[in-house]
Amino acid sequence: MGFKLWVQLFLLLAFIAPHLASARNLQGSRKGDNRKGIHGVKAYLQRYGYYVTQNETNSQTNAFDEALEESIKSYQKFFKLNVSGALDKETLDQMAKPRCGVSDNFTTAGGKLGGSYYAFFPGRRIWAPEKRHLTYGFIHDYPSKYVPQVMRAFATWEANTHFTFSQAVGGQTADIVLSFERRDHGDGHPFDGLGGALAHCFGPIDGRVHFDAQEIWDWGIRILQNDLESVALHEIGHALGLGHTDVQDAVMWPTMNFGSRKTRLHDDDINGIHALYGN
Numbered sequence: 001m002g003f004k005l006w007v008q009l010f011l012l013l014a015f016i017a018p019h020l021a022s023a024r025n026l027q028g029s030r031k032g033d034n035r036k037g038i039h040g041v042k043a044y045l046q047r048y049g050y051y052v053t054q055n056e057t058n059s060q061t062n063a064f065d066e067a068l069e070e071s072i073k074s075y076q077k078f079f080k081l082n083v084s085g086a087l088d089k090e091t092l093d094q095m096a097k098p099r100c101g102v103s104d105n106f107t108t109a110g111g112k113l114g115g116s117y118y119a120f121f122p123g124r125r126i127w128a129p130e131k132r133h134l135t136y137g138f139i140h141d142y143p144s145k146y147v148p149q150v151m152r153a154f155a156t157w158e159a160n161t162h163f164t165f166s167q168a169v170g171g172q173t174a175d176i177v178l179s180f181e182r183r184d185h186g187d188g189h190p191f192d193g194l195g196g197a198l199a200h201c202f203g204p205i206d207g208r209v210h211f212d213a214q215e216i217w218d219w220g221i222r223i224l225q226n227d228l229e230s231v232a233l234h235e236i237g238h239a240l241g242l243g244h245t246d247v248q249d250a251v252m253w254p255t256m257n258f259g260s261r262k263t264r265l266h267d268d269d270i271n272g273i274h275a276l277y278g279n
């Protein structure tokens with residue numbers, strides 16, 4: 001194993017160890033409890049659209065309040081876990097998974113009539129009808145070794161939609177602009193380092209796609225890496241107007257497992273894009 005891999009392994013262990021300790025401490029906690037680390041769960045659920053409070057100071061305490069119980073229930077419902085309102089192992093495991101940084105709270109649900117379905121980006125923002133060719137570009141010293149994965153992801157969407165994509169040339173401003181960013185990068189949605197949020201996108205017609213530069217991408221120890229093509233495929237879905245689905249096998253499902261790949265669109269992803277732009 002090369003030096004870089006050892007460094008990554010060390011970083012990952014350094015990342016996992018406190019999470020494991022915290023998860024052990026939180027496991028089994030329920031309404032009325034007051035345990036160290038609960039404020040972190042509130043912050044997580046707030047970031048992803050589940051914990052809503054009128055009183056900001058509540059979100060900073062370790063008190064397991066009513067609002068937290070309600071938000072855990074909606075989280076468990078979305079991720080098809082046992083809806084207990086308590087922090088059981090399965091719920092904590094789900095929260096520990098790497099995921100997309102975009103919130104799950106989409107009020108403009110697609111076909112959510114009594115079942116699982118795709119959802120739309122907030123506000124149901126879409127590209128104009130005459131705009132079916134979109135350009136993409138790479139900025140901020142985007143590493144060239146990560147270009148082919150993104151091009152494959154665009155090709156996959158192109159094969160399943162009426163959109164065509166090409167790389168912007170010369171000084172042309174691209175519709176979808178991709179970059180690697182780290183921590184606070186000026187858009188109000190700071191990345192969180194290794195693990196946690198992998199990437200985020202601002203939807204149509206903003207088109208910015210950011211990958212967290214501090215993740216392990218596409219190389220290194222296979223079980224620890226994130227597949228850039230899979231994540232790009234998901235973020236391009238946002239760039240086209242899709243939100244997070246609760247269909248686990250779909251590309252627009254919000255979490256990823258380390259070492260896993262999703263490089264083909266699911267019927268749910270295709271149905272979602274057809275619902276936005278027609279068949």
Ligand SMILES: [Zn+2]
Binds near residue numbers: 100101235238254
């Ligand atoms: Zn997402």
Ligand SMILES: [Zn+2]
Binds near residue numbers: 181185189200210
């Ligand atoms: Zn960003």
